[in-house]
Amino acid sequence: MKKTQATGSTRNEILEKALDLFSVNGYEATSMLQIADAVGIRKASLYSHFTSKQDILDNIINSVLTGYANHSMFSNANWDDPEYVKDKSHMDGEKASRIIQEQIQYILHDPHIAKGRKMLVIEQFRNSKIAHLQSKQNYENIMNYFIGMIHFLIRDNVLKEYDSLIMAAQLSSPITVWINLCDREPEREQEVMDLIHRHVLQFFEVYQKQSGL
Amino acid sequence: MKKTQATGSTRNEILEKALDLFSVNGYEATSMLQIADAVGIRKASLYSHFTSKQDILDNIINSVLTGYANHSMFSNANWDDPEYVKDKSHMDGEKASRIIQEQIQYILHDPHIAKGRKMLVIEQFRNSKIAHLQSKQNYENIMNYFIGMIHFLIRDNVLKEYDSLIMAAQLSSPITVWINLCDREPEREQEVMDLIHRHVLQFFEVYQKQSGL
């Protein structure tokens, strides 16, 4: 049961280096030799830890899944929990922008999340399992987070009561597009962070409840 | 000069079938044998039309580029041209939604544009040339179209004068995200078209000039 205890670090290093390569070149374009070289072992030694190349990918997909679920604030937010929202009442655009920017910084720069996101983008058309995973991670999860936020802000009398699904899409989608832009061209991060700030402020301005006061 | 005249159709068929494969599996994961099989010729015959596999990709990238520039309404719109905007004055949400949905239908279902878009998504992290092309095609071009539209609508007294870059991002980004969703899961197209309709209507509602009348 504990046979592989000492090899855990090698095993994890293989997964990590493989994800490095998969997230740039994709699964098919990455060879076992490249992975072995990145880890610093011989190609054949990979087969002491995984039965096949596909086995490596399967384990990465699982770790992307659970890693995201455990660490992303998008997954763990609970806008019905008084403890979670206790410092979020009387939210304005500036405050929301700060909260959102903090989360963007996290998912942009957490190495595992960033690489997992890029790998799903590359592999999404090859099989429907990955396609659904990609939709769940980078669409449904984010939408649900923002739908929760919008509901909270409407309940808290901060925002006007429009179609909350559409409001969530309008608030989250520019951010999603700009995260993709940063994944492609990291040098544009400052431009993107500025755009996000202006976007959130303007969203609050047009949807705020007491617009005439 | 006209030597390859008669072989043009085979050459184009190679490009077309190669794009079919590249847009699903990616460049590296696609073999010359797969391309030859799809065309119905022997693998070696491909080299009568292209010097290498990379040469095929280069030609596809050029055709994606010029094809998009020539056919997409996003590239050819000119909101300063009286002829172009002559049927677009006094726009409301319904009218804008109709115009936008028509264009979405086109870029979703035009085979060349759809496959080109997917290929750029798959290949965007492998080299910076493709990354910039992807940003240009599927971000800057679309943003410029919507910035033009927003400017026109503000000039035409339809919309309030907010930061037009942010307005364009808020109008276009949900659509971009939903197009990606359709590329991944085509069965969700109806859901997406409904969301786009609701989104455009609500955008016009919150940004329209005479909100109090």
Add this chain to the structure above:
DNA sequence: GTCTATAGACGGATAGAC
């Protein structure tokens, strides 16, 4: 321009010594 045949490199995976 397409074909068969093949070169030569590299792919994933296994056997067996240590």
Add this chain to the structure above:
DNA sequence: GTCTATCCGTCTATAGAC
């Protein structure tokens, strides 16, 4: 668990007949 050596299939690309 890592190594060397090797199997066998597939890859891109070329040579040369037709």
